[in-house]
Amino acid sequence: MMNSINLSAIFILIILLFSILAIESKNILKSIVFLSAASILTALIFVIWKAPDVAMTEAAIGAGLTTFLFVLTYFKINTIKKEN
C-alpha cells in the first residue's frame, strides 16, 4: 500500500535528483528551471505532511516569484554584457 511516508520518500528522491541537476547543468536557464521544479515538489511534500500554510508560501515564493526574478536577473546580466 502507498502510504504518506512512502509517497514523501519518492518525492524526496526526485527533489535530490533535481537539485543535483540544478547544480551540475552548464546552462543557467536550465538550472533555474530545475530549481523551480524542486521547489514545487517541496510544496507537495508540505501538503502531504499537513502544513498547507508553508506549502502555499513555498509554491508562491519559491516556485513562482523567485524563478522569475532569477530569469529577469539573467536577462539583465546579458544586456549589460552586450553593452560592454
Next chain:
Amino acid sequence: MRKFGALIIILALLYFLGSGLITDLKINRKNNLSQKTARAYINRNVKNPEINNQQLHGKTNNENTAANSVTAVIVDYRSMDTLGEITVLFLAVTGVLALLGSSKNNRIKLEKPNYILKISSKFLFPLIFLFGFYIFIHGHLTPGGGFQGGTIVAAAVLMMYFASNNYRVNTTDIKILESLSGLSFIIIGIFGLFILGDFLQNFLNKGIMGELFSAGIVPIIYILIGLKVSAELSNIVKEFMGDK
C-alpha cells in the same frame, strides 16, 4: 532639542517592548500575559481528533477564535515577531531600490509578447488579483494569509509586465498604500496598549469561531500585512523590469 526627541522615542519604544514583561507595572492593566498560554492549541492531538480540548467551529468564549491555528499564533500570540518580519521585508525592498533604482529607463523589452498571454492576461489579471485578496482576507479561516496572498498579487503584476510592453504600475499609489498599511498596523498596536494595557492586544469582540467577522483584530492586521507585502513585492518586480 533633537536629542530630547530621540530620547522620548526610545523611552516610548522601551515601554512598548517591556510593558508585557514587567508584572509590577500597574498602568492601565486589565489582562495578565503570564497566564495566557493557549492551552487548547498545545494539548491538541492530531492522531485522535476525538480527544479532549479540540477546537470546534461555532464555539464562543475562546481565548482566541481564529479557526486557523497557524494564524492565531502568527498574528495574535506572536504579532510582535510579525512586525519584525515586516520590517525585515521593508529593509530588503530598500536594499533592492538602492541597488537597482536609477533615473534612466532601461526596461527589458520583449520583442513580440506572446499572443495567447497578451489576450488571456486581461481576463486572468482580475481573477488572480481576487484570489490573492481572498487568501489574505480569509487568513484566519483557511490556510494562507498576508504573505502568501501578497505574493500572489505581485505575481499577477509580474504577469502583466510580461504580457505587454506598455503596462506600468503607478509608483505613487504603491508608496501611499505601503506607508498607510504599515502605519495602521502600529496604530492598532498602540490602541491595544491604551485599551487593554499591552502592545498589539486583541481589543475587539472575538465573535464566533469560523465566521468571517471573528477573531477581533486578527483579520484586520492580516489584511494590512497583505496590502503591504503586495505593494512591496510589486515594487521589487517593477524595479527588476527596469521600469521608470
